[in-house]
Amino acid sequence: MSHEHHHHADASSMKVGSFLGATLLNLAITAAEVAGGLISGSLALLSDALHNFSDGFSLVLSYAAFKVSGRARNRRKTFGYKRAGILAAMINSILLISVSVFLLQEALVRLFHPSEVQGGVVILLAFVGVVGNLFSVLLLHRGSRESLNVRAAYLHLLGDLAASFGVIAGGVFILVLHWKWIDPVVSILVSLYIFAQVWGILKKSFNILMQGAPEDFSVAEIEAAVRRVDQVFNIHHVHIWSLDEHELFLEAHLNLRQDLAVSETSEILNAISKILHDTFGIEHTTFQVEYQCCPGVGAIVEEGR
The missing domain is CATH 1.20.1510.10 (Cation efflux protein transmembrane domain)
Known part of the structure; x- marks a missing residue:
């Protein structure tokens, strides 16, 4: 994570x-x-x-x-x-x-x-x-x-x-x-x-x-932006909320296409965090990185789901 x-x-x-x-x-x-x-x-x-x-x-x-x-x-x-x-x-x-x-x-x-x-x-x-x-x-x-x-x-x-x-x-x-x-x-x-x-x-x-996402946010657009990053197979279990009227948080499960080393994974996460910050203003991001299977659902994750 x-x-x-x-x-x-x-x-x-x-x-x-x-x-x-x-x-x-x-x-x-x-x-x-x-x-x-x-x-x-x-x-x-x-x-x-x-x-x-x-x-x-x-x-x-x-x-x-x-x-x-x-x-x-x-x-x-x-x-x-x-x-x-x-x-x-x-x-x-x-x-x-x-x-x-x-x-x-x-x-x-x-x-x-x-x-x-x-x-x-x-x-x-x-x-x-x-x-x-x-x-x-x-x-x-x-x-x-x-x-x-x-x-x-x-x-x-x-x-x-x-x-x-x-x-x-x-x-x-x-x-x-x-x-x-x-x-x-x-x-x-x-x-x-x-x-x-x-x-x-x-x-x-x-x-x-109530930890709701801001009204002007499109979760679909955020997911699409993340999926465009190299090696990202899927993003799911996405949660977006505001701590106050300034700080935005995102947490999600991230499924990668390959079983990568920690250093390579860190580079991907840094790239995603920068996109989310610069494009959507999201200050804090937390990802659970997965390969092929999501423990939360106990099943193979489909691309784009």
Whole structure:
């Protein structure tokens, strides 16, 4: 059995100040919007406040996962703790979807039973939310391109920013046209927007935790590329998975055409590993080398199967 791998540096370079600053901003926005929502009677403002509070929790969870994922591997955790960030992204996604469903339910009730809303207070507090969330988004923008965990928190904040703009628009309609129904409609639109944004992260996180192959990977293409290498008769029992959103692993049984020496076999494995790394981005490869018969099935292996 042979194992090849290619190391790369941890792509995430987030600092404590980014998480701390974004968290404090969200808590301040939450307090202001809760007060404003109670005073104005705006469900949209209270919805935005609840969303901001969930963002604060999301940021704390993301930072904790960020720190844990950086721990070194050991004899019991041979892969290290890199999936802590994926787990946090999934928890954050589930939390955000739960909040969106709750707000959607409340908005539907308010849509059929509208109440008085003070548009001026709504606009003022929502503007505070826009400013605070804009700074938070800027703090996490860089890390969102490097980590699924940070991206989940970043999308939380983008959702908040969009929600605050929606609440401002609703406040203007209430103030100018006295449309009571616009407040729950804004809440419904915000909830649907959040759900649409977070679904992709939830799906990707679940796939990684279930050790699924990336969606854009074709196992058939990988097998074909390996079979084109000289002396390779067959590749089977192929398993591809991601450790996190960066590192890809492949393990497989490799059947050779001839009973070769170890040195010759090593050259073939090195060639295959280079192809898989350069063409498909697979960082780690592990092969069980066989000749004619596969012990796993106890039968002669057919070419191309």
